[in-house]
Amino acid sequence: MLTVEVEGLTKNFGNVQALRGLNLKLGKGVIGFLGPNGAGKTTTIGILLGLLRPTKGKAKVFGFDCWHQSFEVRKRMGVLHEKPIYPSSFTGRRYLEYVAEFYGIKNPKEQATKLLKDVGFSKAADRKMSTYSAGMVQRIGLAQALIGEPELVILDEPTANLDPIGRVEFLEKIRELHKEHGISFLISTHILSELEIVCDQVAIINKGVVKEQGSITELSKKYQAKVYMIVVSDAQLLSNEIEKSGIAKRVKIEGNKALVETDSRQRLQDEIIRIIKEHKIELIAMGPQYGMLESIYRGAVEEEKNA
């Protein structure tokens, strides 16, 4: 069953066209929602939540129209907004209790305590939210998004305010929630390396239209890495030898790294092995310049730029 189904979605803000006939079909799972700034991600999320009225087109979540049946949609969904604002005079626990009441949870206090424990936030729960750090607010944000066992949770820039360890813990939590409770996540973020850890599907939008959507494995076949980073003891010598061989479209040196653009990964590998053996250069590391998801993202977004 499709969780999100969007057809020909258009949204205008005055003269600005934020979405231009967006089409999106997403199943269950952990889905990355990517795009450059101003691509229309937050507008799409606003429409899915029934907070914005589409100018044209249809958006459905679990088969419910996001505008006309937005109440039904919101009952089944949790959301963590980008830079969320919560009432500073409330304690984290009190806030969660209220949200649980809005969702019709019979025992809001119990639910709040459980979720605070789940997101690892029991100690500061009884402090006022005005005293919370950005990371603490983000954890409360995740807890409130999970109230009432939602079927889909939308996370808009969820790790933006977290430290590196906090980010890893946050993403592990998402993976765990998906595996154990079957909750689907739609994650909008710019930090692609993190998404790669948790996502199995991805949708990339740019200038209000979907550029690509599907499983990461399938898309990675289409957008294979073309630029490889080779760290060696003598990058200049390696660069000269690669250029002589004629297999590289472009070679660039950055310190002890050589960035090589080529269409044939295998031929490049063979050539590097030959060069390091022949010239006794030490090979320190080699791999694609960007991660799998970043390669897909760059491929999809830059394809349009080049066109």
Added chain:
Amino acid sequence: MRKSPKSPGRLLSLIRWELEKTFTFPTLAIIIAVVLYIFVPLDFGGSSVPSQVPSLDSLKNRFASTLTTALSQHIPASFMYSVFIIAALAANSVSRDMSSGYMRVLLSYPIGRTKFFLSKILVLLAVPFLIFMCSLLFVAALVSPGLFSYLDPLSVTYIIVVMLVQMFFILAISLSTSLHIKQPVMSFLSSIITLISIDQISNYLSAPYKYLLPTNSTQLFLDYYISPRTFNYTPSDTLMSLFGLLIIPALITALNIVYFKWRFQT
């Protein structure tokens, strides 16, 4: 799947939420200070700007009557009080929530838009009214405890209802402004300017049209009940007052709710 609670429960939750969010300690303290400040110069000192602290005797004389008279004397004071306090609260509760993005967070929960807006109306009407009444009774009881020896419940209820209706008019205009102006300070100033202009316009209008506006229509209602012998208004004056004080705010409120629902859906 999430279960939807019965409607009243959610409305009560929203009312409690709004009360807890809006009426924190400094806000309440400021409102009480303002209302006490309004009472002292207007009624105990006898002038809007007291030159000195009024004597106890003059204070007693001002209140040496029945509670009905005391309440009816305070209707004009309640208008200015309501304009400032309700406009500030509406700007804080609606404009500030919208501009800060807090409204977006709250409306992402399964909350009916009508109930959400209704909870704001109820809280923003009830709390300033209760503070006003409690402060008034507190000051009156301190100065003249005998005030409560003769109590006419019907008259008191009538005056309280008139006062509430006047506050409702102010709230309807303030909420309408707050819904359209996202910047809280601008929203607050616009509400005050609009309401004071409405009040001032009434001085330039002739009967019966001037009874469309709140201070005149309130006075008509008070005269009708409190001083029926001197009541010399025409039926069209009374009709205009009814329309101005009841129908207009009700219509504005209905339009506010329709606009809010149109903007944020059900």
